[in-house]
Amino acid sequence: MAYRTALAAAASVLLCAVALPVSAASPVDWGKVFTDGDFHAGFRYRLEQVRQDGFDDDATASTGRLRLGWVSGAISGFSAGIETDYVFVIGLDDYNSTVNRETRYPIVADPDGFDLNQLFLRYGTENHHATVGRQRINHGSQRIVGGVAWRQNEQTFDAFRLQREGRLSLDYAYVWQVNRIFGPDDGIQPPTWDSNSHFFRAAFNPVEDQEIEMYAYLMDFENGNGPANSNATWGASYNGKLPYIELSAAYAQQTDWGDNPLSYDATLLAAEGRVDVKVFDLNLGYHRLGGDGIDHAFRTPLATLHKWQGWTDKFLATPPGGVTDRWFAASKRILGADMTLAYHHFRLQEQDVDAGRELGVAVIYSPLEKLDLQFKMARYWADEYASDTTKIWAVVSWNM
Numbered sequence: 001m002a003y004r005t006a007l008a009a010a011a012s013v014l015l016c017a018v019a020l021p022v023s024a025a026s027p028v029d030w031g032k033v034f035t036d037g038d039f040h041a042g043f044r045y046r047l048e049q050v051r052q053d054g055f056d057d058d059a060t061a062s063t064g065r066l067r068l069g070w071v072s073g074a075i076s077g078f079s080a081g082i083e084t085d086y087v088f089v090i091g092l093d094d095y096n097s098t099v100n101r102e103t104r105y106p107i108v109a110d111p112d113g114f115d116l117n118q119l120f121l122r123y124g125t126e127n128h129h130a131t132v133g134r135q136r137i138n139h140g141s142q143r144i145v146g147g148v149a150w151r152q153n154e155q156t157f158d159a160f161r162l163q164r165e166g167r168l169s170l171d172y173a174y175v176w177q178v179n180r181i182f183g184p185d186d187g188i189q190p191p192t193w194d195s196n197s198h199f200f201r202a203a204f205n206p207v208e209d210q211e212i213e214m215y216a217y218l219m220d221f222e223n224g225n226g227p228a229n230s231n232a233t234w235g236a237s238y239n240g241k242l243p244y245i246e247l248s249a250a251y252a253q254q255t256d257w258g259d260n261p262l263s264y265d266a267t268l269l270a271a272e273g274r275v276d277v278k279v280f281d282l283n284l285g286y287h288r289l290g291g292d293g294i295d296h297a298f299r300t301p302l303a304t305l306h307k308w309q310g311w312t313d314k315f316l317a318t319p320p321g322g323v324t325d326r327w328f329a330a331s332k333r334i335l336g337a338d339m340t341l342a343y344h345h346f347r348l349q350e351q352d353v354d355a356g357r358e359l360g361v362a363v364i365y366s367p368l369e370k371l372d373l374q375f376k377m378a379r380y381w382a383d384e385y386a387s388d389t390t391k392i393w394a395v396v397s398w399n400m
Contacts, residue, residue, distance in 0.1 A: 028075060036073025042399040043067070045090065046152065050106040053387040059095035061108040064088055065152045069118065077125060083118035087111065087152045087183070099187035106389075110152040111183035117156055129163045137161065137173055138304075139201050143250065143270070144217055144233060146304030151181040155302070171201040178221070178302065190224030196258065197221070209241035219302065220258030229301040230258035235268065246274040254298050264296035266322065280332040291322030294350045298322065310344045310358040311378035314386045321350030323385075337365040348385060355385035372397040 043066055050059040069083030089112055096102045099111035120133030137157050139145040148155040158177035164170040178193040185191060200216040217233045235252025252268040272285040287309065291297035297318035300308075309315040309325045329342040340362045346355035360378035367373065374395040382388050 030075065032073040032075060034073065038071045040069045040400065041067065042397070044152070044398075045396045046110070047092075047394045048095075048108050048110070049392045050095070050108060050389065051391075052106040052389045053382070055104065055106050057094065057104050059105040059108050060092045061095040061097070061110055062090045062092040063110045063112070063152055064090050067117070074124070077123050078121070079124070080121045081118055082116075085115045085117045085153065087113060087115070097187070098182050098189050099185050101187075109181055109189075111185065111187065113183050113185060115153060115179070115184050117154055117179075127165045129161075129165075131161045131163075132159075134158050134179065135161065137175075137199065139171070139199070139215070140203075140213055140237065141248075142304035142307060143268075144215065144235075144252070144300060145199060145302045146307075148181050148304050148306070150304070150306040153181045153183050155179065155181050167205050169201075169203040171199070171203075173199040175199065190226070193224065193226040193229075194222040195220065195226075211239045213237045213239070215252075217302075218257055221301075222259065227259040227261060229299055230260040231255065231299050231301075232257035237270075244276060248272045252298075262296055264292040266290045266292055266296065266298040268298050280330045283329040283331070285325070285327045287325040287327075288349065289318045289322050289324075291318070291320060291350055294321040296320065309346070310380065311342070311360045311362075311376065312358055312380040312389045312391050314356065314358075314380050314382075314389065315346070319348055319355065319385055321348060323347065323355060324349055337363050339363050346385070351384070354383040356380055356382045370399050 043064065045064045048061045064087070066086045067083065069081065071081040072079045087110060094105055095108040096105045097111040098107060098109050116134065118134050118136065120131050120135045122129060122131045124130070134156055136147050137145055137159065138147050146155070156179045157173070157175045158179065159173045159175040161171070161173040175195045175197040178195050180189065180191055180193065182189045182191050197220050198218045201213065202215070203211055203213045205211050214236045220230050221227060231254050233252050233254045235250060237248065237250035239248045240246070248271070250268065250270040253265065254268070255265045256262050267290040269288045269290070270286065272283065274281060274283045289298040297320055299318060305316045306313060315323055324347045325344055327342065327344040329340055331338065331340045342360045344358040346357070347353065348355045358378055358380045360376065362374065362376040365373045374393070376393040378391050380386070380389045
């Protein structure tokens, strides 16, 4: 599918060349491509340890990620961008990266290697944008579509995308390839999914601090385990701020789509509230990913999953029959550091039994403007689903 990206980029270059003014009366200042361009670079080091029942050996992954990117200045509305990632092991590599075949260890899905993260051409006015090529797509809270930025390899999309910004925001993307977090090489998971997918999103702000969103995702994947993850999802959400409280709610209906060999329907129901109680910020949430009987459940194959249902990632795939997650998180800024304590209680929906519980703590400290230090730990106690798991992370991020 890489040839499609190259073909689309070449076509856009030709379109750009035709569209740019060439008359002497309005000469093109090609220097703006560089003088108005934006170069960015970043380095992230992460030490991740996993202790999981069922494995004799604990996993320890010491990895770094170097990111380099550049977005050109705009000429008559046209610009281009490129971004690369290089993930490498620094010392300890006792983990299953999904590519290295070290299956005696638990999975830490950070395979090493070079990846072309973005390569796109864009045309834009003040409120309208058209982008073709490899790019990020992060929709809303990323509950359905996101970049999975927590992992060292980010998820991006080979797509044609149209956007309108304003009080009524519109977003459409046709996606012909998904570049997944598992790196450029084949492993346990396919590194890419060939795709014939359509993303629609509309967001309306009737008044300030109030947003109503409607969306439709028609996901059709054609290789590896993609067909079983193909789905059509239709939904709506609300996000709003009221005095002393922030509220959000979402509902979505999902069915099989494309070449999915299954036949099912399932729902997503979510409600969250955030309250500033002076001493700390308190977040309360209820998420239910439903199932069809006891065999199938609501799927979120393109979501930023680490944000949802616990940091130990025990529910990256929804259990058959569905799962409910009742959770709370308390956050406080202490001595310049942001501290969070989070607790989740999971139940298997159709069986109506406890799946497990998770307790997590995170601390983020920024001693310098572009330097972030993070420590995070989470423990999952299994009842009727998965296995006891403890994960610990230490992360250093620098960006310029």
